[in-house]
Amino acid sequence: MPLRSPYQLNREGVTLDTVGRLISRTALNPFITLPLWLAAAYTNQGSALVAKNLNAERGFKALRTLLILGAFRYVNSFLDAGVTNNWSNDVYDWKKEVVVVTGGSDGIGAHVVKLLAERGIKVAVLDIQDLKYDPPATVSFFKCDLASPDSITSVTATIRSTLGEPTILINNAGVAFGKCILETSERDLNLTFRVNTFAHFYLTQALLPSMVQRNHGMIVTVASLAGFVTAPNMVDYAGSKAAAVAFHEGLSAELATVYKAPKVRTVLVAQGYTRTALFQGFKQGDPFVNYPLYPETVAEEIVKAVLAGRSRTLFLPGVSRYVSMKLRAWTEWAQYGLRKNMAELMKSWHGRQVVQPSEEKGKGVLQASEESRSEGDLAAVMGAFAETPAKPYQQPQ
Numbered sequence: 001m002p003l004r005s006p007y008q009l010n011r012e013g014v015t016l017d018t019v020g021r022l023i024s025r026t027a028l029n030p031f032i033t034l035p036l037w038l039a040a041a042y043t044n045q046g047s048a049l050v051a052k053n054l055n056a057e058r059g060f061k062a063l064r065t066l067l068i069l070g071a072f073r074y075v076n077s078f079l080d081a082g083v084t085n086n087w088s089n090d091v092y093d094w095k096k097e098v099v100v101v102t103g104g105s106d107g108i109g110a111h112v113v114k115l116l117a118e119r120g121i122k123v124a125v126l127d128i129q130d131l132k133y134d135p136p137a138t139v140s141f142f143k144c145d146l147a148s149p150d151s152i153t154s155v156t157a158t159i160r161s162t163l164g165e166p167t168i169l170i171n172n173a174g175v176a177f178g179k180c181i182l183e184t185s186e187r188d189l190n191l192t193f194r195v196n197t198f199a200h201f202y203l204t205q206a207l208l209p210s211m212v213q214r215n216h217g218m219i220v221t222v223a224s225l226a227g228f229v230t231a232p233n234m235v236d237y238a239g240s241k242a243a244a245v246a247f248h249e250g251l252s253a254e255l256a257t258v259y260k261a262p263k264v265r266t267v268l269v270a271q272g273y274t275r276t277a278l279f280q281g282f283k284q285g286d287p288f289v290n291y292p293l294y295p296e297t298v299a300e301e302i303v304k305a306v307l308a309g310r311s312r313t314l315f316l317p318g319v320s321r322y323v324s325m326k327l328r329a330w331t332e333w334a335q336y337g338l339r340k341n342m343a344e345l346m347k348s349w350h351g352r353q354v355v356q357p358s359e360e361k362g363k364g365v366l367q368a369s370e371e372s373r374s375e376g377d378l379a380a381v382m383g384a385f386a387e388t389p390a391k392p393y394q395q396p397q
């Protein structure tokens with residue numbers, strides 16, 4: 001399937017992002033405003049029109065403002081791209097790259113895998129549940145419990161010996177419980193941080209050294225807007241995602257300064273509510289501004305970033321960049337008000353955790369992962385999975 005062109009209408013319909021894109025491609029495009037401004041300022045006809053007509057003079061001033069804003073935006077994007085990529089270019093040979101996608105059995109990850117596979121790219125899927133689709137020819141599935149460092153160590157060794165050294169890691173798997181702080185158990189908290197944050201560290205520790213050695217590779221961190229904005233009933237989830245954002249930021253700086261691998265790229269994905277099982281029951285926001293995303297949309301943006309081979313930060317919906325990134329600079333009453341208002345969105349949301357049947361009998365992912373498990377043991381434990389819906393918190397009487 002061809003990737004959606006930036007000139008096509010969003011799958012989600014007409015949104016504020018559509019309007020923003022239109023404005024940035026026309027009114028804020030210096031390649032359009034500069035020739036117009038030059039014509040008005042330096043041609044006889046243009047100068048005469050501006051001198052004679054009051055409206056034309058106002059139009060000329062507005063054009064100058066748009067030109068300045070557009071030029072600022074253009075220079076800013078140029079600096080963003082240059083600095084975050086350490087002013088270096090790199091070439092990807094898609095016949096040779098090996099992409100690891102965590103949580104690629106379902107949801108956003110599954111779409112990422114399919115889009116990469118359609119382009120003939122070799123993909124290793126790491127997931128605790130079996131693929132929910134027939135694997136395309138270039139896709140290999142590795143059952144892995146990302147809550148367990150042992151499972152990660154063993155699976156990365158298997159990938160290396162079967163597919164070769166991975167060059168791109170997409171840390172996408174995630175869990176969420178949808179509970180408030182007083183209801184969050186030690187197990188919930190541990191599983192959330194192990195899958196959503198610690199696994200990023202362990203996988204990167206296993207796969208980054210060879211990328212650094214070749215000065216070639218990419219680590220994609222799928223975080224969330226929750227990494228920037230915390231709402232009630234998702235404090236553990238938001239904490240784990242804020243830590244993932246910090247992981248991405250620190251890794252990007254370490255690559256340039258500590259490991260001296262300026263061509264190893266880092267991509268941060270911060271998306272809002274997406275229609276997958278993980279956020280089933282979450283109340284949809286405003287369909288125009290903070291619109292609900294389709295997993296295909298998020299996956300396409302991730303794949304576009306990977307294929308571009310450039311470091312970048314992706315905010316979806318695009319307009320959320322201006323809210324979430326800037327939130328802590330807002331006045332406190334506005335920040336507090338926003339967080340409180342988000343409680344409304346959470347009322348029917350229970351999150352999603354994919355666990356093994358053994359978990360239900362009291363011996364779960366965490367206990368099992370504390371023990372040193374062999375691959376055989378792991379396979380036996382992970383035969384099937386169940387999802388545990390969270391119960392709404394009851395006030396003690």
Ligand SMILES: NC(=O)c1ccc[n+]([C@@H]2O[C@H](COP(=O)([O-])OP(=O)(O)OC[C@H]3O[C@@H](n4cnc5c(N)ncnc54)[C@H](O)[C@@H]3O)[C@@H](O)[C@H]2O)c1
Nearest residue numbers: 103106107108127128146172173174224273274276278279
């Ligand atoms: N859906 C949303 O609204 C939303 C919003 C912001 C961020 N995100 C993030 O996007 C990413 C993908 O989420 P999604 O919506 O596709 O969720 P999903 O539940 O549809 O898919 C998550 C995948 O991770 C796998 N997984 C869970 N626990 C695992 C474990 N212990 N070991 C291995 N694999 C495990 C699941 O089996 C599943 O295939 C997550 O990191 C999530 O936090 C989602």
